[in-house]
Amino acid sequence: MNYHWNWGVFFQETPEGGTFYWEILLSGLGWTLAVSVVAWLIAMLAGSVIGTLRTTQNRWLTATGHCWVELFRNIPLLVQMFLWYFVIPEFVPPLKRWMVSTDPVYAQFISAVLCLGLFTSARIAEQVRAGIQSLPRGQRLAGMALGLTPLQTYRHVLLPEAFRIIIPPLTSETMNLIKNSSIALTIGLAELTFRAREIGEYTFSFFEAFTAATLVYVIISMSANRVMAVVERRVAVPGLITAGGN
Amino acid sequence: MDFDVAIITAALPYLWKGFLYTVELTAVSAVGGLFFGTLLALARLSSLKPLQTVAAAYVNLMRSIPLVLVIFWFFFLVPLMLQSVTGAERPPQVGAERTAIITFILFEAAYFCEIMRAGIQSIPRGQVWSAYALGLNYSQTMRLVILPQAFRNMIPVLLTQIIILFQDTSLVYVISATDFVGAAAKVAQRDSKLVEMYLFVAVVYFVLCYSLSFAVKHLQRKIAVIR
Numbered sequence: 001m002n003y004h005w006n007w008g009v010f011f012q013e014t015p016e017g018g019t020f021y022w023e024i025l026l027s028g029l030g031w032t033l034a035v036s037v038v039a040w041l042i043a044m045l046a047g048s049v050i051g052t053l054r055t056t057q058n059r060w061l062t063a064t065g066h067c068w069v070e071l072f073r074n075i076p077l078l079v080q081m082f083l084w085y086f087v088i089p090e091f092v093p094p095l096k097r098w099m100v101s102t103d104p105v106y107a108q109f110i111s112a113v114l115c116l117g118l119f120t121s122a123r124i125a126e127q128v129r130a131g132i133q134s135l136p137r138g139q140r141l142a143g144m145a146l147g148l149t150p151l152q153t154y155r156h157v158l159l160p161e162a163f164r165i166i167i168p169p170l171t172s173e174t175m176n177l178i179k180n181s182s183i184a185l186t187i188g189l190a191e192l193t194f195r196a197r198e199i200g201e202y203t204f205s206f207f208e209a210f211t212a213a214t215l216v217y218v219i220i221s222m223s224a225n226r227v228m229a230v231v232e233r234r235v236a237v238p239g240l241i242t243a244g245g246n
Numbered sequence: 247m248d249f250d251v252a253i254i255t256a257a258l259p260y261l262w263k264g265f266l267y268t269v270e271l272t273a274v275s276a277v278g279g280l281f282f283g284t285l286l287a288l289a290r291l292s293s294l295k296p297l298q299t300v301a302a303a304y305v306n307l308m309r310s311i312p313l314v315l316v317i318f319w320f321f322f323l324v325p326l327m328l329q330s331v332t333g334a335e336r337p338p339q340v341g342a343e344r345t346a347i348i349t350f351i352l353f354e355a356a357y358f359c360e361i362m363r364a365g366i367q368s369i370p371r372g373q374v375w376s377a378y379a380l381g382l383n384y385s386q387t388m389r390l391v392i393l394p395q396a397f398r399n400m401i402p403v404l405l406t407q408i409i410i411l412f413q414d415t416s417l418v419y420v421i422s423a424t425d426f427v428g429a430a431a432k433v434a435q436r437d438s439k440l441v442e443m444y445l446f447v448a449v450v451y452f453v454l455c456y457s458l459s460f461a462v463k464h465l466q467r468k469i470a471v472i473r
Contacts, residue, residue: 214315
């Protein structure tokens with residue numbers, strides 16, 4: 001391949017001047033992390049509630065949880081992104097007025113965060129439900145026998161155990177969330193992949209720009225894996241196979 | 247705001263063409279991805295260390311970067327790769343649609359590899375030993391004994407992955423390929439009918455994916471009884 005390497009591109013100034021391309025890439029990483037963190041909080045909160053509802057004895061609550069999961073799981077994320085950014089504001093006039101009047105980046109950020117958060121919440125809900133259902137029936141019954149209310153049984157017995165079991169799938173959902181945040185570029189949010197493509201287009205150094213973005217994503221996913229492995233060891237439930245030893 | 251149904255019916259022939267491309271892309275990537283994914287899985291499970299390392303590196307790399315970035319990578323790389331293969335003076339024009347097919351085959355191969363690897367590893371070791379004891383060689387053992395069982399065990403997971411693939415193909419929008427979403431987006435922007443077009447697309451995807459995953463769940467229950 002006759003390609004002209006130019007790794008110095010990141011230390012060139014942008015056409016507007018004053019900023020270097022590495023700063024552009026860094027700001028992209030900033031948006032990727034910002035979107036991922038806020039969306040993760042929404043996803044964990046909503047996902048835990050929905051997943052828990054699906055294991056209750058109440059038919060209406062389980063049905064609500066079921067609809068939630070199926071709704072967010074069966075529409076492509078890209079289409080959901082368009083729905084949040086282009087369609088929903090049309091039905092909520094005050095929201096539309098705000099989006100037109102403010103800096104577009106806020107509207108993009110909020111749409112992306114809601115979209116990714118709720119999409120991921122459906123997937124986390126499935127993991128939480130699987131975690132609770134993997135517990136022996138005796139755990140719930142023992143909680144009741146001790147005189148705990150259903151809410152207390154969940155709070156003190158079922159959820160603390162379930163969450164510790166589902167750390168590995170939660171880690172991979174977190175990785176998926178970070179990767180999926182790149183889809184926010186379709187509504188114009190200048191996150192990491194957006195910036196990598198932009199640098200490629202301005203400088204024709206596509207190879208260097210994409211390599212840099214790829215490295216950053218690999219580093220993020222490797223460090224998240226390490227952190228979660230430590231967390232997993234710390235909180236392992238004694239006596240289970242994953243806990244090792246005894 | 248008023249909902250304009252006429253715009254959807256008027257655009258239906260164009261949307262149908264986009265939809266056919268989505269189905270084609272899904273089918274070709276599923277078959278191609280499954281083929282290369284199986285080869286990758288065999289490489290990861292082989293006793294040759296270098297083969298293992300290369301396959302593992304490829305799979306882990308593909309799985310740790312976003313699909314959108316992979317699509318951009320290949321959109322930029324495929325013409326260059328073809329140029330170096332054919333020795334042409336200029337990078338050939340490949341077009342977004344064909345680039346997308348190559349991208350998805352190679353990307354999905356990494357995901358199918360992991361599914362197949364789990365499938366192969368779920369087969370009891372005794373199956374391999376008895377195949378060798380019967381005098382079969384490696385390729386016969388894999389082709390006639392291990393892979394058929396692995397495929398059968400993995401059918402529900404593979405089908406679920408294909409449903410995800412069907413949704414993920416919508417991302418070819420980022421290189422302006424005219425798939426189902428791409429076609430809808432083009433009509434939406436031309437006629438400024440974003441609400442109608444995107445809602446229609448969402449409903450179509452929901453109905454299809456919901457029914458398909460329902461069918462997969464049904465199938466899974468049927469297979470589970472046999473085992």
